[in-house]
Structures are given as C-alpha cells and as structure tokens.
Amino acid sequence: xxxxxxxxxxxxxxxxxxxxxxxxxxxxxxxxxxxxxxxxxxxxxxxxxxxxxxxxxxxxxxxxxxxxxxxxxxxxxxxxxxxxxxxxxxxxxxxxxxxxxxxxxxxxxxxxxxxxxxxxxxxxxxxxxxxxxxxxxxxxxxxxxxxxxxxxxxxxxxxxxxxxxxxxxxxxxxxxxxxxxxxxxxxxxxxxxxxxxxxxxxxxxxxxxxxxxxxxxxxxxxxxxxxxxxxxxxxxxxxxxxxxxxxxxxxxxxxxxxxxxxxxxxxxxxxxxxxxxxxxxxxxxxxxxxxxxxxxxxxxxxxxxxxxxxxxxxxxxxxxxxxxxxxxxxxxxxxxxxxxxxxxxxxxxxxxxxxxxxxxxxxxxxxxxxxxxxxxxxxxxxxxxxxxxxxxxxxxxxxxxxxxxxxxxxxxxxxxxxxxxxxxxxxxxxxxxxxxxxxxxxxxxxxxxxxxxxxxxxxxxxxxxxxxxxxxxxxxxxxxxxxxxx
Numbered sequence: 001x002x003x004x005x006x007x008x009x010x011x012x013x014x015x016x017x018x019x020x021x022x023x024x025x026x027x028x029x030x031x032x033x034x035x036x037x038x039x040x041x042x043x044x045x046x047x048x049x050x051x052x053x054x055x056x057x058x059x060x061x062x063x064x065x066x067x068x069x070x071x072x073x074x075x076x077x078x079x080x081x082x083x084x085x086x087x088x089x090x091x092x093x094x095x096x097x098x099x100x101x102x103x104x105x106x107x108x109x110x111x112x113x114x115x116x117x118x119x120x121x122x123x124x125x126x127x128x129x130x131x132x133x134x135x136x137x138x139x140x141x142x143x144x145x146x147x148x149x150x151x152x153x154x155x156x157x158x159x160x161x162x163x164x165x166x167x168x169x170x171x172x173x174x175x176x177x178x179x180x181x182x183x184x185x186x187x188x189x190x191x192x193x194x195x196x197x198x199x200x201x202x203x204x205x206x207x208x209x210x211x212x213x214x215x216x217x218x219x220x221x222x223x224x225x226x227x228x229x230x231x232x233x234x235x236x237x238x239x240x241x242x243x244x245x246x247x248x249x250x251x252x253x254x255x256x257x258x259x260x261x262x263x264x265x266x267x268x269x270x271x272x273x274x275x276x277x278x279x280x281x282x283x284x285x286x287x288x289x290x291x292x293x294x295x296x297x298x299x300x301x302x303x304x305x306x307x308x309x310x311x312x313x314x315x316x317x318x319x320x321x322x323x324x325x326x327x328x329x330x331x332x333x334x335x336x337x338x339x340x341x342x343x344x345x346x347x348x349x350x351x352x353x354x355x356x357x358x359x360x361x362x363x364x365x366x367x368x369x370x371x372x373x374x375x376x377x378x379x380x381x382x383x384x385x386x387x388x389x390x391x392x393x394x395x396x397x398x399x400x401x402x403x404x405x406x407x408x409x410x411x412x413x414x415x416x417x418x419x420x421x422x423x424x425x426x427x428x429x430x431x432x433x434x435x436x437x438x439x440x441x442x443x444x445x446x447x448x449x450x451x452x453x454x455x456x457x458x459x460x461x462x463x464x465x466x467x468x469x470x471x472x473x474x475x476x477x478x479x480x481x482x483x484x485x486x
Contacts, residue, residue: 048461053185058455059419059486060380061189063182064324064335066363067382068355069163070208070342073389073404074412075433076352079150080121080130083431088116092392096432103157105345105394106405112392114432115402118349127423135356138364144423145367145376146416147484151427151436154387154408154443159208159343162386162408166443167214169474176218176463178447179334181472183217183224185461186454190331192285193293196226197332199324201317203341204354210338219465223278226336229294229323231315247287254281293326306365310358318362325369328379342385345394346403367416380418380453387411391432410436413446419453419486426484444478452480 075084092112106112119134125143133140156162161171168175176184179196188195198215215226258281265273296304296311299322310316317339324335339359344351363383370376388411389404396402410429416422428438448458451472458478462469 048185053461054455055457055460056455058453059378060417060453060455061378062328062331062333062335063380063382063418063450063454064328064337064366065178065382066321066337066339066359066366066384067167068342068359068385069210069338069340070159070205070344071162071385071387071389071406071411072342072355073344073348073352074150074410075389075391075404076117076119076348077132077136077356078130078148078412078414079388079410079429079433080117080132081431081433084116084433087114087391087432089397090114092432092434096430096434098435100409101157103406106390106392109394113397114391115393115397115404125423127425129423129425132356135353136360138361142364142367142416145371146414146422147420147424147426148412148414149426149441149446149481149484150410150412150429151438151440152384152388152411152413152443152446153436153440154411156387157406157408159386159406160211162406163208163210163214166386166447168218169444169447169472173213174218175470176220176224176472177215177226178450178472179215179226179336180217180220180224181461182334182451182454182456184220184463185456186333188331188333190289192289193327193330193332194227194286195333196224196336197327197334198226198228198336198338199231199320200228200338200340201231201315201320201358203317203339203358205341205351206343206345207340208343210340214338215336219470220463221274223274226334229290231319289330293330294323296322296326303369306361306369308361308365311362316362317359318365321362321366322369325366325373325375328370328375329373344389344403345405347401348389348403370417376417378418380420380450381416382413382450383415384413385411391434407434409434415484421484421486424484426481439483441481442478444473444476445481448473448478449481449484452485 090113092114117132119132121130122133122140123129124131124140129143129148131140131143154162154165156165156171164173165171167177183195186195196215200210212228215228217225261273296319304311304322307318307322311318311322313319317337320337324337327335341355367376367381370379370381387406387408390407394403394405410433426439427436427441429435430437451458451461458471458473462471468475
C-alpha cells in the first residue's frame with residue numbers, strides 16, 4: 001500500500017509555482033496592450049535599466065560609421081605638408097622611427113626609404129584644408145562640413161587586433177562592438193527595425209577578412225548584436241516565411257513559441273531566452289519593414305546622383321550609403337558600412353585611386369544628402385579605418401609600384417554632424433607624418449567622444465562581466481575630445 005506524504009512547500013517551491021502564474025499574467029497584460037500581433041516580453045534584467053541613458057542631452061540621435069577596413073593611407077589622403085616632397089627617397093631617420101616595432105612584412109627590409117604622395121594636393125574650404133584633389137575631389141567639396149582628426153593613434157599594428165580594438169575597445173576577441181553597446185544603452189527609435197545594422201561592400205584592393213564578431217554583442221544579450229544585411233537576394237537570410245506559410249500562421253506559431261519560452265524563462269531566468277523571444281519578434285516585424293526600406297527605386301534621380309553611378313549596383317558602397325540614410329530616417333541607431341580593400345602593401349598609387357573611386361562621391365553625397373534633409377545636425381557621420389600607413393616604402397621604391405606598411409602611431413579620421421565642429425582640423429603630425437606633435441587622440445578617446453555626442457557618459461555605460469564593470473572604452477582611462485565639439 002502506497003502512502004501519500006503531505007507536501008510542505010518551501011520558499012523556493014512557492015516562488016517557482018507562483019512565478020509561473022505571475023509570468024503568464026504579465027505576458028497576457030503585454031499582449032493585451034499590443035494586440036496579438038506584437039509580443040513584448042517583460043524587461044530583460046540584463047538590459048540597461050529603463051531611463052538610464054542617455055545621461056544628458058546629446059546632439060546626435062544616430063551614427064553612420066563608414067569603416068575603411070584595411071587602413072587607408074593618411075599620407076596620401078589628408079595629412080599633407082608641402083615639405084614632404086623634400087624627404088622623398090631619403091632613409092627614414094632613426095630619430096623619427098624611435099625604435100618602433102614593425103610588422104613581419106617589412107622586418108626583413110634593410111632600407112626604409114621615405115616616399116612622398118604620387119598625387120596632387122590642394123587647399124579647399126574656408127580654412128584652406130589640404131586634400132588630395134586627384135582621388136578625393138568630392139570629399140574636398142565638403143571640408144567645410146567636417147572635422148578632420150589627424151592625430152588618431154593605436155598600439156595595434158596588425159589588422160585583426162587593430163580592427164577589433166577600435167570596434168570593441170580591446171584587442172582581444174569576445175567583447176561587444178560599439179553598435180551593440182549603443183543598442184544596449186539606447187535601443188532603437190523604430191521597434192520594427194534593429195538598433196544596429198551592418199552592410200559590407202568590397203573594394204578592388206587586397207581584402208582582409210572581416211569576422212562577424214566585429215558586430216557581435218559579446219557578453220551582452222544576443223538581441224543587441226548587429227544585423228548584417230546582404231547585398232543581394234534576401235536582405236536577411238530566413239527572414240521570409242517558408243512557402244505555404246501565411247503571415248497569420250507565422251504569427252500564431254510565434255505566439256505559441258513565446259509562451260513556451262516565457263515559461264522556460266520563469267523557471268531558469270536565462271536572459272538568452274528573452275533575447276530569443278525578442279529576436280523572433282524583431283524578425284517578424286522586419287518582414288514588413290525591410291523589403292520597402294531596401295527598395296531605392298522610388299528615390300528621385302537627383303538624390304541618386306549625389307551618390308554616384310554605382311548607386312544602383314547591388315552591394316556597392318554607394319548603394320549602402322543611400323540605404324544608410326534611409327535607415328537613419330527610419331530610426332536605426334547605429335549603421336556601420338564596412339568597405340574592404342585598403343590594405344595597400346604594393347602598387348599603392350593605382351590601388352588607392354580605385355578605392356577612392358568607390359567611396360569618394362558616395363561618402364560626400366551622404367553628408368550632403370543628410371544636410372539637405374536637415375538630418376546632419378543630429379546624425380553623426382564617421383569615416384576612417386583601424387590605422388594608417390607608413391611614410392617609408394614597403395618593397396622597392398618605384399613611381400607606380402611602392403606600397404606602405406601598417407602604421408598605428410598616427411592616422412586620420414573625419415567626422416561630421418551630430419555636435420561635431422564643421423570646417424575644422426585637429427591634431428598635427430611631424431614632417432614625416434610618422435609621430436604626433438599636437439593633440440593626440442587615442443582610439444579610446446575617439447570612442448568616448450562618439451558616446452558623448454549621443455548623450456552617453458562612457459564611464460557609466462557599463463556591464464558587469466568577469467568581475468569588472470566592462471566598457472566600450474576598455475579598462476584604461478579615456479577622455480572626450482571636447483575641442484572638436486560644437
């Protein structure tokens with residue numbers, strides 16, 4: 001004979017049992033507010049507290065970051081001095097190099113001859129800003145709208161650690177990207193679109209690998225990772241419903257799945273469960289939003305003309321710039337456009353010309369388009385890469401076949417809009433464009449400044465992980481570059 005023993009629930013049992021009911025009640029309440037078409041789970045305890053950010057009124061509401069992957073040569077674009085012609089062909093003095101560690105690609109060289117740009121430069125704008133007029137004629141026309149920082153610097157001298165460093169705040173893999181931090185802190189202004197979108201275009205030069213961890217959420221909840229939009233076909237894989245499945249059927253399936261996931265969350269409190277719910281719901285809402293957003297056929301021709309002839313070409317940098325403007329209009333917080341091909345170790349004069357042909361008109365057109373629409377003042381636009389290039393030649397020095405190696409001691413980036421001064425230059429380098437002589441801007445300072453334009457204190461946007469209050473500016477001190485702010 002089996003005897004039934006009385007059940008005496010303890011505190012844990014009580015909370016677990018009642019938790020199921022409370023979770024269901026909360027979920028039902030949320031469904032009631034939004035209808036069955038939209039399911040919003042309870043606030044994720046691993047997301048930024050509601051109302052915590054922004055910390056103050058920032059001038060920028062969104063960011064469009066044009067990332068030139070591979071390291072564009074500052075010497076051949078913006079950091080020009082007439083005296084540089086005089087050092088062409090001479091050996092780089094030890095007093096300038098100062099024992100700097102060099103990459104394995106030039107470590108075997110016995111000679112380090114300096115090489116001046118093989119292009120014509122001219123002063124443009126109200127303040128007489130030097131720009132390479134041969135390969136950046138369109139950017140030259142907008143110098144009165146941008147700030148050019150010539151004193152960027154980083155310790156990293158190889159691509160993977162350098163691009164990881166500037167995008168995540170550390171050289172090691174596994175940390176969240178800038179866009180993920182902003183998704184975590186600020187969210188999106190459009191619930192039908194992700195806060196962080198990535199698009200990639202391919203240049204004609206040597207291509208360094210781009211890994212998806214560069215737009216990863218790292219230790220932040222997965223819902224904050226960047227959404228990569230493809231250049232052709234479906235913008236996002238598996239976004240469309242399978243054949244034979246209607247939108248109503250998909251809605252019903254997601255509602256049932258959300259109930260199961262919410263019950264699972266109430267039992268185990270795994271924040272990734274809520275992230276999964278949020279991602280399913282985002283994908284459902286994106287089904288209606290993304291196809292129209294990616295269709296540029298209704299854009300007026302005079303607007304397309306701002307971006308250049310390749311704007312109608314799938315996957316081109318010009319098309320991605322136009323799409324970035326459309327996303328900015330539709331509430332996407334952080335749009336990052338990676339353009340590959342800037343790693344010019346050889347044949348630099350021809351390769352950098354082709355790279356600039358891809359990006360010059362489109363980048364300038366983006367700034368002009370935003371300005372014409374009254375959006376530039378609250379949109380931060382950035383152009384730059386992970387480091388610069390050396391004054392000395394990599395390989396044999398000839399007029400059309402020299403290259404430049406990686407250089408992190410100084411490089412150039414430009415910014416526009418979003419609270420940044422217009423028509424301004426910041427920082428200086430020596431006559432060899434090798435060392436900074438005035439106003440250094442470390443990439444940590446640069447990232448702190450980006451956050452500041454959005455109203456976020458980089459010291460307060462943190463996430464507890466591995467015993468540290470993790471930040472996008474890393475564990476070392478960073479400073480906002482206030483001199484370039486309006």
